[in-house]
Amino acid sequence: QSALTQPASVSGSPGQSITISCTGTSSDVGTYDLVSWYQHHPGKAPKLIIYEDTKRPSGVSNRFSGSKSGNTASLTISGLQAEDEADYYCCSYAGNRHWVFGGGTRLTVL
Amino acid sequence: HLQLQESGPGLVKSSETLSLTCTVSGGSISSTNYYWAWIRQPPGKGLEWIGSIYYSGSAYYNTSLKSRVTISVDTSKNQFSLNLSSVTAADTAVYFCARHIIPVRSGFDYWGQGTLVSVSS
Numbered sequence: 432q433s434a435l436t437q438p439a440s441v442s443g444s445p446g447q448s449i450t451i452s453c454t455g456t457s458s459d460v461g462t463y464d465l466v467s468w469y470q471h472h473p474g475k476a477p478k479l480i481i482y483e484d485t486k487r488p489s490g491v492s493n494r495f496s497g498s499k500s501g502n503t504a505s506l507t508i509s510g511l512q513a514e515d516e517a518d519y520y521c522c523s524y525a526g527n528r529h530w531v532f533g534g535g536t537r538l539t540v541l
Numbered sequence: 542h543l544q545l546q547e548s549g550p551g552l553v554k555s556s557e558t559l560s561l562t563c564t565v566s567g568g569s570i571s572s573t574n575y576y577w578a579w580i581r582q583p584p585g586k587g588l589e590w591i592g593s594i595y596y597s598g599s600a601y602y603n604t605s606l607k608s609r610v611t612i613s614v615d616t617s618k619n620q621f622s623l624n625l626s627s628v629t630a631a632d633t634a635v636y637f638c639a640r641h642i643i644p645v646r647s648g649f650d651y652w653g654q655g656t657l658v659s660v661s662s
Contacts, residue, residue: 475654
């Protein structure tokens, strides 16, 4: 299984919206509705923010939303806030009891 | 509130075995339907799933690491462990332990903060 492809970095100003893409293949993202997204502030535990493509865990802000089209999943953060500055990782179930992650995207809030 | 904490040596010599333990608090590692995982992040790179285990001891591993990885569980201590043999510099990484969501295929809902393990030559 190959890693999922994410942009290395994205940026936005407070209040704006940004979208992070996550491109896989027909063997993972395109087959299973099982993409999850994680927010990671370095030195802290990663936090689950989206699972099963579009679902938000209890307690996660509704400013975070997930979507998918074909082999590409997306994470959108609306109303950017300074505390959203972090690394974001996507993950997909890849079948046969395997999971594959993306390379990560560094979000900078300008 | 569930918490996971990784522990183990921060430095391992090349060709030796890396051993880490994840201690689970605020919940039981024997809870039905929950699987537990190891994930790592080499410096400057993305995350890589290493393997997962159920409290019964049933485990499965990333194909790329399978020949060198063993994950075990100790329910009496509420811990699970990672052994990675014949390490090289490429195994230098921050190692995270995590809990799978239910259903297990859906991802990981609780993570430890991670521990850096460096492999020296």
